[in-house]
Amino acid sequence: MENNKPAEQAEFHSFGWYAARVSPHMPKKAFKAVPGRLWGGLIYAVIALGGIFSIAFFDLNIWLKFLIAGVLGSSFASLGFLGHEILHGTVVRKRWLRNFLGAVAFWPLTTGPELWKKWHNMEHHHHTQDEHKDPDAWPSVNKLAKSRFLRWMYRIPFTIRALSGFIALAFTFTLHSSHMFVTYIKDFNKEKQVKVWVQFILPWATWIGLLLWIGPVKWIFAFLLPLLIANFIVMAYISTNHRLNPLVPVNDPLANSLTVTVPKWVDVLHFNFSYHTEHHLFPGMNPKYYPIVKRRIKDMWPDRYHEMPMSKAMIALWKTPRVYFEQDQLVDPTRAAAYGSLGNGLDPNDIKSRDVDLSKLKLGKKKEE
Ligand SMILES: [Zn+2]
Numbered sequence: 339m340e341n342n343k344p345a346e347q348a349e350f351h352s353f354g355w356y357a358a359r360v361s362p363h364m365p366k367k368a369f370k371a372v373p374g375r376l377w378g379g380l381i382y383a384v385i386a387l388g389g390i391f392s393i394a395f396f397d398l399n400i401w402l403k404f405l406i407a408g409v410l411g412s413s414f415a416s417l418g419f420l421g422h423e424i425l426h427g428t429v430v431r432k433r434w435l436r437n438f439l440g441a442v443a444f445w446p447l448t449t450g451p452e453l454w455k456k457w458h459n460m461e462h463h464h465h466t467q468d469e470h471k472d473p474d475a476w477p478s479v480n481k482l483a484k485s486r487f488l489r490w491m492y493r494i495p496f497t498i499r500a501l502s503g504f505i506a507l508a509f510t511f512t513l514h515s516s517h518m519f520v521t522y523i524k525d526f527n528k529e530k531q532v533k534v535w536v537q538f539i540l541p542w543a544t545w546i547g548l549l550l551w552i553g554p555v556k557w558i559f560a561f562l563l564p565l566l567i568a569n570f571i572v573m574a575y576i577s578t579n580h581r582l583n584p585l586v587p588v589n590d591p592l593a594n595s596l597t598v599t600v601p602k603w604v605d606v607l608h609f610n611f612s613y614h615t616e617h618h619l620f621p622g623m624n625p626k627y628y629p630i631v632k633r634r635i636k637d638m639w640p641d642r643y644h645e646m647p648m649s650k651a652m653i654a655l656w657k658t659p660r661v662y663f664e665q666d667q668l669v670d671p672t673r674a675a676a677y678g679s680l681g682n683g684l685d686p687n688d689i690k691s692r693d694v695d696l697s698k699l700k701l702g703k704k705k706e707e
């Protein structure tokens with residue numbers, strides 16, 4: 339394989355290494371918990387309850403129902419972003435309050451706080467883009483060779499696969515969250531297991547209770563459609579945060595993460611969730627200060643940092659496959675075509691592939707074309 343990495347890119351540093359170099363330049367208050375962010379959460383919660391009750395109690399015009407469903411979906415997603423922050427401890431410090439508020443904020447997305455902390459804080463943050471340990475990382479071609487489902491998926495023609503991949507963003511978060519429950523439930527001790535079960539069942543019980551109360555038609559607008567919209571919004575970030583980056587041997591956030599840029603008002607609505615590289619350097623920092631972290635990173639390591647508009651990242655995601663080959667290439671096994679990853683030859687302005695030889699991998703299908 340050709341090696342087109344710049345020499346300095348070849349070495350990796352941990353997130354602690356970067357954090358130690360950036361934190362002296364940060365104001366102390368950036369590391370303080372900010373309960374004031376809960377006001378934003380309260381506004382979203384009031385909007386969400388208002389929307390659900392207006393659909394439940396009134397016979398509204400269909401267009402108004404769609405509009406309310408859109409607002410609900412957007413509020414569900416924003417509450418999820420706030421829940422993410424709360425459970426990183428950047429909003430309140432008291433453990434019980436953190437768990438309680440995190441549970442409330444994640445209620446619409448039906449993810450319990452204990453499960454989230456294990457899946458996201460422990461596993462995703464500590465093992466980002468580690469093929470085996472990051473629960474959010476996409477598989478390599480070696481795993482593909484072992485999975486009948488993945489092999490089947492990559493035989494679907496490209497456009498249909500890309501389109502299905504995008505439609506799937508509308509339910510992937512909920513699906514993945516349930517998968518995480520199954521994956522990690524046995525890792526908790528007996529006492530915690532009960533907690534995790536209760537936190538999984540209670541939100542679903544509420545939403546199913548709502549279905550029984552208001553009936554399926556209203557429920558579609560009050561919960562199901564908003565849930566799909568919220569899934570799409572959070573997945574638009576989650577899928578662009580790491581999936582264009584390589585798998586890495588060291589958890590180096592500048593190599594394995596992408597910061598997307600969105601209009602300022604979107605950052606306000608989503609609590610600066612777009613600053614994902616900065617978040618991986620400082621998961622415990624008030625995101626209001628991420629723009630300062632970004633300036634520092636760009637001063638110190640301009641060649642290593644990746645950022646692009648969300649729309650460009652989504653287009654790149656559409657055009658590239660999601661199977662890793664030799665850690666830093668993305669490969670379409672059906673066409674035996676490899677694309678680079680960010681920092682490793684992928685140019686989002688000009689996405690090109692080259693042929694690779696996958697014949698040794700026994701993918702159950704010979705190379706076409
Ligand atoms: Zn991440």
Ligand SMILES: [Zn+2]
Binds near residue numbers: 426458463617
């Ligand atoms: Zn996080």
